[in-house]
Amino acid sequence: MALYLTEDEIRQVLTLQDALVAVEDAHRWHATGEAIDTPRARSRTPTSALHILHGAVLPIGVMGYKSYTTSREGARFWVHLFDVANGRPLAVLEADYLGMMRTGATGGLAARVLSxxxxxxxxxxxxxxxxxxxxxxxxxxxxxxxxxxxxxxxxxxxxxxxxxxxxxxxxxxxxxxxxxxxxxxxxxxxxxxxxxxxxxxxxxxxxxxxxxxxxxxxxxxxxxxxxxxxxxxxxxxxxxxxxxxxxxxxxxxxxxxxxxxxxxxxxxxxxxxxxxxxxxxxxxxxxxxxMAIQDLVLAARVVDKARTAGLGRDLPY
CATH class of the missing domain: 3.40.50.720 (NAD(P)-binding Rossmann-like Domain)
Structure with missing residues (x-):
């Protein structure tokens, strides 16, 4: 069954070290052609916008997308994961905290490499x-x-x-x-x-x-x-x-x-x-x-930890 994880549940298992490892893996696999990343697309209306990034990461067998909406009320984020082998859904994650951590980790990784x-x-x-x-x-x-x-x-x-x-x-x-x-x-x-x-x-x-x-x-x-x-x-x-x-x-x-x-x-x-x-x-x-693959690799890592910790709930598909 596909797993659903809330912001609170993700906070219980996600660490900065997880994020640092995940974004490094994502970038290495992108360089070697083992990860596919599609740049962000946006659909805008007079009052809100939908933003979607998607890709696939072959070494861990996942594909999926990050979507978020923006409006005067604020922003809302999700990551959807699917199995590369058969397209079956694996997980849906609320992704505000996850996205914040992967963005910071990417900056940290760049500083480690370049500063x-x-x-x-x-x-x-x-x-x-x-x-x-x-x-x-x-x-x-x-x-x-x-x-x-x-x-x-x-x-x-x-x-x-x-x-x-x-x-x-x-x-x-x-x-x-x-x-x-x-x-x-x-x-x-x-x-x-x-x-x-x-x-x-x-x-x-x-x-x-x-x-x-x-x-x-x-x-x-x-x-x-x-x-x-x-x-x-x-x-x-x-x-x-x-x-x-x-x-x-x-x-x-x-x-x-x-x-x-x-x-x-x-x-x-x-x-x-x-x-x-x-x-x-x-x-x-x-x-x-x-990049989508940064979110996908980190989300897959979080899902594994959440399952081990008994967190989340099954989705009916």
Missing amino acids: REDARAAVVFGAGWQARSQIEALCAVRNIERIEVVARKRDKLEAFCAEQSQRLGRDIVPADDIESAVRSADVVVTITTATDPLFDGRWLGEGTHVTAAGSNALIRREIDEATIRRAAVIAVDARATALRESGDLLPALEKGRLNEYGMTELGELLVGMRPGRRGAADITLFESQG
Whole structure:
């Protein structure tokens, strides 16, 4: 029988380590051709929108899709899993927390692959739901000692920093001066809904790694063209997805300042197909739009753990 898992049940079994392992597996299998990923499609109405990403992961025998709706009421997320061998349904998962964890883990994986091993200071733009896992994953892969956070609402920002400092045992504080924070950072993370660049790429110091995780639509931009020009490595989840919806990269692509194969897929870095950071002075950039296979691999892992724990309920099909 197919299993249904709620947000609460998923929280009981899903860990950051699960997410880190799952997204690495997904990207490795994508690079070797063992995972198929189809970029996001959207259906829009005057009051809401439906977004769907789908794919298949042959090594674990699953295919499926992530769907979510957005409206003024908010967003709602699900992942549906099917058996590759016969198409039978395996599971349906409520996927808000799952998606948040896989997005953060992907940023953490990119930082592990591309940032300097001695990175100690970071700046994070954004203090929302998604910023939580970005910070946690970054701290899991690098010995980050201090994180400065930038957000528009001061009271929300201070509460967020206090909560994350207590939760992770790190020095996480509001950024008083954005330029100073960026200039002193070894890692810069953006996870916002911004429509204009959040900082001047000329502020980046040598050796800085940037993860830009919020721009998954043409109207969104978090980084400027100076950041792109200065980057020795520009990595993406998947070129096909970046070409469709990276609001950060598309202006440079349209002007001929970047081409398709100037973008390296994260999986290609993991399996050694293409080079990453060559030296301590390199500035590196990871543009994350998200892939169905990240959700599918993590969802399959969660389903296995939930069955072992006796969680979930059978669906009548």
